[in-house]
Structure formats: C-alpha cells, structure tokens
Amino acid sequence: MFFRIDASDGIPIYEQISRQIKFAVASEALRPGEMIPSVRELARELAVNPNTVARAYRDLQAEGILEALRGTGMLVTRQAVKQCRADRIELLRQRIRQVFEEACRGQLALDELRVLVNEELARLPESSS
Amino acid sequence: MFFRIDASDGIPIYEQISRQIKFAVASEALRPGEMIPSVRELARELAVNPNTVARAYRDLQAEGILEALRGTGMLVTRQAVKQCRADRIELLRQRIRQVFEEACRGQLALDELRVLVNEELARLPESSS
C-alpha cells in the first residue's frame, strides 16, 4: 500500500489507517469496486497487528465506505467517493473552527489571528494542489 | 471563576483548566500577585474532581505561571503575563500548522483550504479583537 503509519503521534493506529484510506478514496487513488488489501496482508505490510487493521476496516464498513464479501475480501463502495470528499472537508472545517474559536476564547485579537494564519498558509508547499 | 469546562470534547479537563487560566493571565483578567481560588473551591465550582484541579495547578506551577504561598494559597507570578502571551500564540501556531498539514496530507488543494479558512474567519465576531 501507499501509506505509512506513525505508532507514536497520538492518533490511534486504526484511525491513521482508516483516515488514509478515506483520503485515498477521496483522491481516487482507490476506486469504487476496487478490492483493498486483505486484513492480514496490510497488517504484515504495516508491521501492525491484524486486529488493528480489522478495526479500521470495520469502522469504514460501518460508515459505508467499505463493503465485505464473505470469504473474498473487502471493496470500496459506490458512494464512498462522494462521502469521503464530504467527510474530508467537513472534518477540516470543524478543526479549523475549533482552533479559531479557541483563539477567540483566549482573547486573541482577530488581526493577530489573521497574521498567524497567513504565515502558516505561506509555509505550505504550492505542490499540495 | 469565569470559565467552563466540557467533559467530553477530547481535551483533558486538567488541560482545559490550565489553558483557560493561562488565557485569563494573558488577557490580564487575572493579574500578577492575584490569588486564585483554592483547589477545593474551583473544583466545587466546576463540578470536577479536586485531583483534576490540583493537577492543573501543579502543571502551571511547574511552568512558573503560578506560585504557592505556604498555608495561604496560590498566586500568579510576575513573569506570568509575558509567558502566557507567548504560550498562547505558540500554542495556536502549532495547532494551525497541524491542521494545515493534515489538510495537505489529505490531498486537499491549497485553494480549497484557503476558501475554508476564509469562510471560518468570516464567521468570527468582530468583537474578539
């Protein structure tokens, strides 16, 4: 697979996995109908316990992103792309809002906040389009 | 005291407490030399376990924001204001950076990100300056 996990950055491994799968679906690196690696295979590849991968898959299944075919494997559902894109944006919007609101609660001036935001936006690579 | 805690928003309660105290100091709602409520008093007020408040105070003490007067209580140190202001900005900068980087990892286009950020900035009350 095309992604990595970082066992010690606070975010649970199973969530790192499910997020990256969602992102892969959102950017169509993973397409509807396509089979994803088996639990055991991905577990081996990421050097992670199969249960951990299974949990990520199960969560995605509960969200309707993945579908299980018994004895066969799991694949990306039709609706997944739309859903993942919406999720990605909504998740981001929430996090931005959260940070901004905390800034306000902290009595930071709007102008100071704008400066900070622009500084950080400027740091981002142009290539991330 | 003048702030609230939300027991179920992911951020540990003790950290919510210490942050809000820092913010209060940064905005001079709490001034150097001023006594802060006792552990028990604040715990009662926030309907929170006293251990939790104690931990927040302990953390702030370790950071040099608070100072204990034996048998009397705790008060805000002289250097606290400067420190809290710097902390506030640095904390915020980190969180903004974190969110933006996650957006990039999620393959979101820079322009989409800018739009999101501006939408959310626009939602903020002007009065927070």
Next chain:
Amino acid sequence: MFFRIDASDGIPIYEQISRQIKFAVASEALRPGEMIPSVRELARELAVNPNTVARAYRDLQAEGILEALRGTGMLVTRQAVKQCRADRIELLRQRIRQVFEEACRGQLALDELRVLVNEELARLPESSS
C-alpha cells in the same frame, strides 16, 4: 436458472442457492426427475465460486431433495416436492417465531407488534398467492 443471489445480505450464498432450489421444487418450477444444471454451469451463471454451488447441491443431496446419477448429473427426487413444501412452511414458521420472540424480549407491546405485522402484510402484492 431463474433466481439470483445477493452476496451481501448476511445469508450464506450456498444457502441462498439451496433455499431457492427448494422453493422451485415446492412450487413445481422444478419437477421430480428433472435434471438440474451442473455445478460448473450454475456457478458460471450466478458468477459464484463452483465450490459454493457444490456445497448447496451436497446439502440438498443430504436432505434427500437431490439425487446423483453417476457420470450424468443430479436430478430432483420423487419425494422432494412434499418435503420442500413442508420445509418451506416450517422454515418460515421458525423465522416468524424468532422475530416475534425477539420483539417480546425487546419489551415491545403486543399491539404495536400487531400493527407492524399488518402494515407489512398490506405491503405485499396480492399476486403472490
């Protein structure tokens, strides 16, 4: 053949196959003495693993619904019709009982259950007689 399978509705595929064959026999769409499609043929037709069809056939054979003619194929036994009809009713009775009992365990009032049942009965096409 005249039926379809749904790979993701919880019921094992081999069971979907055997049930539908039983139903076909019960309604005399499939008559005693008649040959049924070979494992390979039906597997191809249903886009299903041959092992799965084989298992369905094996189960039906064990129940005495099908009979193997060496080197020739499988056919419906004489006694099959009577048996399938009885099975069909008994199977249904069990499932109804199961659902009703679960409703009771869930503390649903008998009257609410009756209403539900009648609503669903009303939805059924008259033509299914």
Next chain:
Amino acid sequence: MFFRIDASDGIPIYEQISRQIKFAVASEALRPGEMIPSVRELARELAVNPNTVARAYRDLQAEGILEALRGTGMLVTRQAVKQCRADRIELLRQRIRQVFEEACRGQLALDELRVLVNEELARLPESSS
C-alpha cells in the same frame, strides 16, 4: 445487570449486549444520565472478556446511545431513548419485511402466510405489553 447472554445462539456476544442495552434504554429500565456498569464489572458479571463488553459499549457510543466520561465511566445520552425506540421498531420492521418477502419469493400463498402469522401471534404471552 438484568440480562443474560447466550454464547452459542449465532448472534455475537457483543451484539447481544448492545441490543439488550438498547432495549433497556427503550423501555426506560436504563435512563438518560444514568451510569452503566463499567466494562470490567459487566465483563465479570457476564463471565465474558472485557474486550467484548468494550466493543458493545464502543458500538453504542458510535451510535450516540452512550457517552464516555474519561476516567469516570459511561452514561446514557439524552437522545438515547428516542433513538432506541425508533431503532427497535425499525429493526423489527425490517426483519418482518425480510421474512415476508422471502415467503413471497418462495411462492407461498398470501393466505397461508396469514394463517402462519396468526398462529404465531396467538402463541405469544399476553403479558408482553
């Protein structure tokens, strides 16, 4: 707690647990704001692995029925009752529909089905209201 699990009736243990909690909430045997037994406690009581209970709780949390207070325990959410009642009815409706549709696919006459249903309804204890 007031319910039992049957380790070998096909339904996963974690689901038996979550269902019975939902039912308890729906019938207000468990009320919003009320704390439920800890993972370890219920596990001990049911003679089941704590992970299994934890999974049931986690599923309910994902559905918004339960809420976790870190270091404290889990409690029933405000909206839970409404949701559990709706769930209970909807779950039942689906299962009834499924059974009926299968009956039709099996070419059973509507009248035969009605007879079956009434026989089974009659078997239920009046007290289940």
Next chain:
DNA sequence: GTGGTCTAGACCACC
C-alpha cells in the same frame, strides 16, 4: 485464502 469473533493480557491517560 478471506473476514469475523473471542480470549487473554499489557500499557496508557485520565479522574
């Protein structure tokens, strides 16, 4: 081979 369930036990942060 596949996914799914369950057990057992370790470790963590939080209250």
Next chain:
DNA sequence: GTGGTCTAGACCACG
C-alpha cells in the same frame, strides 16, 4: 478506579 489502544493467538464460517 475508569475507558481506550494494541498485541498475540485461537477458532469459526465462507468461498
């Protein structure tokens, strides 16, 4: 004490 994460390994049904 609480819930949460993770590992390791067993067993099952299904294809």
